[in-house]
Each structure stands twice: as structure tokens, then as C-alpha cells.
Amino acid sequence: MDNRPIGLLDSGVGGLTVVKKFIAQMPNEATVFIGDNAHIPYGDKTKDEITELTRQSVEFLLSKNVKLIIFACNTATKVALDSIQNETNTKLIGVIKSGSIAAIRATKNKHIAVVGTQMTASLHAYKKEITALDPAIEVTELAAPKLVPLIENNATPADILPVLTETLEPLQKKSFDTLILGCTHYPIIQKQFAQCLPNNVQLINPADEIARYTEELLQTKGATCERPNLGKHEYFTTGDVKKVNKLGAQILADPNFNAIQV
Ligand code: DGL
Numbered sequence: 120m121d122n123r124p125i126g127l128l129d130s131g132v133g134g135l136t137v138v139k140k141f142i143a144q145m146p147n148e149a150t151v152f153i154g155d156n157a158h159i160p161y162g163d164k165t166k167d168e169i170t171e172l173t174r175q176s177v178e179f180l181l182s183k184n185v186k187l188i189i190f191a192c193n194t195a196t197k198v199a200l201d202s203i204q205n206e207t208n209t210k211l212i213g214v215i216k217s218g219s220i221a222a223i224r225a226t227k228n229k230h231i232a233v234v235g236t237q238m239t240a241s242l243h244a245y246k247k248e249i250t251a252l253d254p255a256i257e258v259t260e261l262a263a264p265k266l267v268p269l270i271e272n273n274a275t276p277a278d279i280l281p282v283l284t285e286t287l288e289p290l291q292k293k294s295f296d297t298l299i300l301g302c303t304h305y306p307i308i309q310k311q312f313a314q315c316l317p318n319n320v321q322l323i324n325p326a327d328e329i330a331r332y333t334e335e336l337l338q339t340k341g342a343t344c345e346r347p348n349l350g351k352h353e354y355f356t357t358g359d360v361k362k363v364n365k366l367g368a369q370i371l372a373d374p375n376f377n378a379i380q381v
Pocket of ligand 1 (some may be wrong): 129130159239267282
């Protein structure tokens with residue numbers, strides 16, 4: 120038994136799509152989330168900047184006495200997780216392996232597409248992970264730097280659709296049957312992704328798999344929360360609380376969503 124909360128971090132509200140899956144998968148667990156909205160987007164920053172900002176969020180979560188930390192950010196997972204793991208005994212879990220496993224399971228024609236931030240795409244985060252697990256799989260990667268700012272600014276579907284259509288254009292002639300939403304912000308516009316892609320393409324949200332994996336891990340370690348419905352969820356942001364509260368209420372379908380500024 121371990122009644123301490125699970126910590127989650129992201130550069131912004133994207134990580135709330137992961138929190139949402141965690142609450143659904145493990146309703147007894149408490150969570151603490153920090154979104155570094157003051158410094159978003161991470162995807163266009165240097166590796167050193169991303170690592171330093173992520174370290175600050177990890178330190179914040181450790182000060183909240185969390186039992187493990189989920190990097191609910193693909194960019195931070197790829198750039199900073201390994202080095203920060205060397206600095207702490209608290210287990211850190213990233214989204215990329217989970218997304219890769221789920222996509223490998225889903226693809227039938229062994230061709231997977233991944234859309235992510237500039238950093239995630241240029242470091243071949245998913246390609247490396249997927250081909251290490253199954254070298255026969257073809258992986259097509261695409262950077263979509265315009266999407267995160269639009270999502271963070273609560274753009275309407277009508278504003279997002281043309282940008283997304285243009286972004287996905289290079290994928291048009293590719294024959295993939297599975298697409299990984301390789302940035303935790305993208306599930307927020309999953310409907311628009313589906314609208315822009317052929318019907319046979321399955322969309323993978325890595326958060327589904329990471330929530331299952333984390334639950335299994337806690338069970339194996341005997342570290343689940345045993346106070347039924349402790350259900351306490353705390354939200355922190357380094358950015359504008361009003362803006363985050365509006366988006367958070369939508370993403371979590373919780374009108375009482377309330378973030379605290381740090
Ligand atoms: N949500 C983050 C991810 O999954 C990226 C957003 C950003 O560029 O800061 O990579």
C-alpha cells in the first residue's frame with residue numbers, strides 16, 4: 120500500500136489528457152499535476168532548456184511527496200527522462216514506450232505514422248523505440264509545430280482544421296494504418312485528426328497504455344492507494360491560471376477544475 124499521489128508533468132495542458140486516463144483507470148489514486156505553461160512550447164527549445172525546465176517540475180512534484188512521476192510529455196520524455204532519472208530514486212515513467220507498444224499492437228500493415236513536436240520528430244523518438252521492438256515496422260515521422268500554440272490558445276475546431284490539414288499533407292501518399300498522437304496535446308483535437316485521415320487509420324493515444332502500465336506496476340509493487348476514492352487531484356501551473364482553468368475544465372469535463380499558480 121502506498122497512499123502517496125502520482126505526480127504528472129507536462130509543458131502545458133496536454134498532460135491533462137494523461138491525467139484524465141489515469142483518473143479513469145485508477146479512480147482510487149490521488150494525482151498532482153504540474154503544467155509549465157509559462158515556458159510552453161518545449162518542442163522548439165534546446166535540449167538543455169527542456170532538461171532544466173523539466174528538472175524544476177520534477178523537483179516541484181518531489182516536494183509534493185509523490186510515489187512516482189509520469190512524464191506526460193513526449194518531448195520531455197525523449198530529452199530529459201534518462202538524465203533526470205539518474206538524479207532521483209523516485210521512478211520516472213515516460214510516454215514514448217507505451218505509445219510505441221500500443222501502435223505495434225495495432226498496426227496490421229506494419230506502417231506507423233507519428234506526429235509530434237519538432238524535437239520529438241527530429242530525435243526520431245518513436246522510430247528508434249518502435250524499430251528496436253520490431254525492426255520490420257516502417258515509421259514515418261512528422262513535426263507539427265503549429266498545433267500546440269493553437270491548442271493552448273483554445274483555438275476553435277474551425278481554426279485548427281485548415282492548419283491540421285496542411286500539416287498532415289506530407290502523409291497523404293503514405294500507406295500507414297496507425298497514427299500515434301505523439302504529443303500529449305493532440306488528443307484534445309483527436310476529432311479533427313480523425314476528420315483529416317482516412318477511415319482505416321487507427322489513432323493511438325499513448326496515455327491509454329501508460330495508464331494501464333502504471334496500474335499494473337503499482338499492483339505488482341503493492342504500491343496502490345488503499346484509501347478508496349481518496350480521489351484527490353491537484354493541479355498546478357506556472358502560467359496564466361484563468362486560461363489553464365478554462366482549458367482544464369474542458370479537457371477533464373470538470374466545471375470545478377481549479378489550478379494553482381506556482
Ligand atoms: N505536450 C508536449 C509533448 O507531448 C509538447 C508540447 C510542447 O511543445 O511544449 O511533447
